[in-house]
Amino acid sequence: MHVKVLVTGFEPFGEEKINPSWEAVKNLSKEINEAEIIKKRLPVSFKAIKKKLPKIIDESMPEVIILTGQAGGRVNINVERVAINVMDSKKEDNDGYKPEDEPIFENAPAAYFSTLPIRRIVNALKHNKIPATISNTAGTYVCNTAMYVALHHTTLNGLNAKTGFIHVPYIPEQVLEKTQPFMSLEMIEKAIEIAIKESIKS
């Protein structure tokens, strides 16, 4: 069987010039454990995510969807448990949009749980000496929206795709002038690779 895995990272936002999620994703091999890896860079835009992400999913029809994003200030790999139906931000997205307490979709569920094997991924990461934890909030910025949109889309359309989100820390070059935790890009890449391998296990 030929398994397809969609893996996304984000473009930079705020004052950052790079986004470690995309830096890591773009370096992944095209094939991991015989699975085809489809890599996409997502815009940091609430509105664009709602339009583009379902199309990207429909075009690739993956069995596994792993979205990744930067979580500045978090100390380790955060495998997200849940996405909530809220957009709320004090900082503008890259389109200049700054929602307050808005639903992503009207009349949609309050939340979706990740359908990735999140506990198994965290355990596999620790087994490989990569600090990791399950996170119970993906925030209310564009990352959470992407996770919600992907899970809403696969659920509504009955797609058989394990879907979830992984937040990664800053990488060293981002924290040379601020006192913030970080993880090497190599470790982040390895973490995403391990998450892929765990997710494609039957």
Add this chain to the structure above:
Amino acid sequence: MHVKVLVTGFEPFGEEKINPSWEAVKNLSKEINEAEIIKKRLPVSFKAIKKKLPKIIDESMPEVIILTGQAGGRVNINVERVAINVMDSKKEDNDGYKPEDEPIFENAPAAYFSTLPIRRIVNALKHNKIPATISNTAGTYVCNTAMYVALHHTTLNGLNAKTGFIHVPYIPEQVLEKTQPFMSLEMIEKAIEIAIKESIKS
């Protein structure tokens, strides 16, 4: 009209000898802005909460339900946005129970949003110079379970009760031997009172 408000705090847990949520709730007046205040102390027990909290609600039939709990380490009043259908803890509850990734109820929604006016409460708190913020995770310990159980119960039974959860910091006497943020008990009491007043507004 005679409005009834159910306000709960928790018993102490872990190494703490008091729980600031109950210390604050027990000091509240019996009547606030003509509303009757019904105060209850809840056990820090996943299983007991599932049994007892629905009964407490049914007995008092309140128009407003404000659950409160201690969030050690948080710096200000956290008005919770959402409760998720998960019980997960590394520390035992007061019954010695330590669930991992368990649902609170099988085949129930992933999450419920607070039906309290959370943004208005936070704004009213700040207006009164009480540091406060909306929180996007109530954790996965007994506090989150209580919030989920209350919202699930009122939703399933069509009760017309605005329902939500407020996390409060440690009080000073709890942090004399640890370097942790805190808030005075008086300020916590005032915060809960303000939350009640905002919630009973038509």
Add this chain to the structure above:
Amino acid sequence: MHVKVLVTGFEPFGEEKINPSWEAVKNLSKEINEAEIIKKRLPVSFKAIKKKLPKIIDESMPEVIILTGQAGGRVNINVERVAINVMDSKKEDNDGYKPEDEPIFENAPAAYFSTLPIRRIVNALKHNKIPATISNTAGTYVCNTAMYVALHHTTLNGLNAKTGFIHVPYIPEQVLEKTQPFMSLEMIEKAIEIAIKESIKS
């Protein structure tokens, strides 16, 4: 005997409109336990401190000198142990001065220890349920300079004055739009009063 206590706070700096140290000091009684309290507001200026603080001390000839300042981000009362002979800052002082690794005084000691009864003060604060700790760094900004200048001056001139520095957290009105720890102004005032009382004990 008539004991004189010099107590100082600072003017605001950075983006703050008030400085909790001066807000607290200016509210102190003129007499505490029969000691005369002399209150002065200090400028947030490396250069002005070096000129003005020795004059203020010489004019009042106090038996106790308690300098206080704001330490945004610290969670409790920090009774400082030591001042070091360095001025180093990434942010400008109120005169636009931003020193890097400069000595306060050439050919002067690397550091001075506080001559206040710091352990006794911390214990008295805790006894009064005020969270407090001994701090081992007053930083390298103007607060540390003031502490160093006062101790250097009293030492060089053989003045018999117990001298030290107390850092205080933000007060609530400063942290309504940022997630930072804080302490009520009343508690800060009480803390300084307790520090005075402990320091004037024979």
Add this chain to the structure above:
Amino acid sequence: MHVKVLVTGFEPFGEEKINPSWEAVKNLSKEINEAEIIKKRLPVSFKAIKKKLPKIIDESMPEVIILTGQAGGRVNINVERVAINVMDSKKEDNDGYKPEDEPIFENAPAAYFSTLPIRRIVNALKHNKIPATISNTAGTYVCNTAMYVALHHTTLNGLNAKTGFIHVPYIPEQVLEKTQPFMSLEMIEKAIEIAIKESIKS
């Protein structure tokens, strides 16, 4: 010219089974930029440090002394600026000793500044994309004592040795079960190597 560099790390303490400082130091080459690297593991004992460290220095007569230690909770390489004449700890050292506010040596200076080129080291680390900062406190545990003892000994005996201390974060395998910042062992090793190279520059 044949330069000798003494580099030390500590044995584990508290609940840790390894100490990243010694793990890194023991892996260093025996020769770096033509300098001979003398590596020693130090005990986490206030009393043993005072006895043994001067002997180690006298036996090797190094031109550069770089002491390193673990600073759990710190996020990056901390090049220490100053050692103070205090031993104060709430946790016992590996000999069961727990001093409170004791001087390391009676009638000795309050502090010594590092004589390493600390700013140049930090800049070189950042240039190599290793997060680093100057720290203004080495604490009051055994690390600070070691730094003070080394500087006191070289000063009293007129030894011509650049001397200082570098605190390093946890490594990944130490933080798999706690949410704490960390740095890879490889990066710590590289950081110490860079510190050595900068320190032996004429």
